[in-house]
Amino acid sequence: MNLFVANWKMNKTRGEAAAYAREFGAILGERDPGVEIVLAPPFTALDAARDPSGRWSIAGQNVSSEAAGAYTGEVSATMLAEAGCRYAIVGHSERRRLFGEDAAILARKLARVREAGLTPIYCLGETEAEREEGLTATTLVSQVETLARDPSDRPLVIAYEPVWAIGTGKAATIEDAGSVRIHLSELLSDRRDVRILYGGSVTPENCRPLLEEARVDGFLVGGASLKASTFAAVAGVLRR
Numbered sequence: 604m605n606l607f608v609a610n611w612k613m614n615k616t617r618g619e620a621a622a623y624a625r626e627f628g629a630i631l632g633e634r635d636p637g638v639e640i641v642l643a644p645p646f647t648a649l650d651a652a653r654d655p656s657g658r659w660s661i662a663g664q665n666v667s668s669e670a671a672g673a674y675t676g677e678v679s680a681t682m683l684a685e686a687g688c689r690y691a692i693v694g695h696s697e698r699r700r701l702f703g704e705d706a707a708i709l710a711r712k713l714a715r716v717r718e719a720g721l722t723p724i725y726c727l728g729e730t731e732a733e734r735e736e737g738l739t740a741t742t743l744v745s746q747v748e749t750l751a752r753d754p755s756d757r758p759l760v761i762a763y764e765p766v767w768a769i770g771t772g773k774a775a776t777i778e779d780a781g782s783v784r785i786h787l788s789e790l791l792s793d794r795r796d797v798r799i800l801y802g803g804s805v806t807p808e809n810c811r812p813l814l815e816e817a818r819v820d821g822f823l824v825g826g827a828s829l830k831a832s833t834f835a836a837v838a839g840v841l842r843r
């Protein structure tokens with residue numbers, strides 16, 4: 604089933620999250636959306652963003668690489684699971700770039716996520732410089748290696764997010780997203796259950812061809828997820 608994840612990043616208070624959840628719930632109505640929807644609010648708003656009737660689930664935007672203990676400011680995978688999360692985002696390029704999260708840390712995070720029974724949404728993608736140097740494939744291979752110890756019989760979500768496309772208004776072309784999707788499927792061919800999402804400047808205007816022609820399994824949406832109606836349009840659940 605296609606999967607649409609709203610990554611709110613550091614946006615929305617609890618009150619704003621609750622208002623969004625009400626509006627999004629009204630858009631969906633009683634029907635089964637026919638797609639899987641996940642909201643990833645800031646930790647403080649996880650509870651406010653939940654849907655009591657289960658039409659969408661919630662995800663942590665980040666998770667600690669440690670299980671518990673003296674790690675001031677961290678939130679563990681167990682805490683996320685207990686707060687009702689089904690997923691945790693691991694390896695978002697903002698975490699890699701702004702907070703120095705390297706492959707070793709990300710592998711530890713993946714392990715904690717699995718121990719807590721959550722499914723990781725593992726983000727990867729090349730920078731503009733890597734792309735210009737023709738290093739896209741090499742970068743993806745090394746980022747996939749971080750999953751080497753992740754159990755291949757468990758469901759996995761990959762989000763291909765080229766760094767140059769995030770928040771820039773410059774989404775990948777259908778050709779680029781499509782060829783990376785094929786490459787990633789090959790790299791992950793030992794997996795029984797993997798969905799490959801695309802992320803980076805996804806909007807209601809550009810999402811259909813990416814879904815239908817690049818044949819990704821859904822999107823990780825930043826800016827366009829901040830308004831309930833816009834995210835609903837991307838997920839294809841807006842009533843006409």
Ligand code: PGA
Pocket residue numbers: 610764768769770771772802803804805823824825826827
């Ligand atoms: P964007 O962000 O949709 O605003 O480009 C995507 C992301 O960073 O997950």
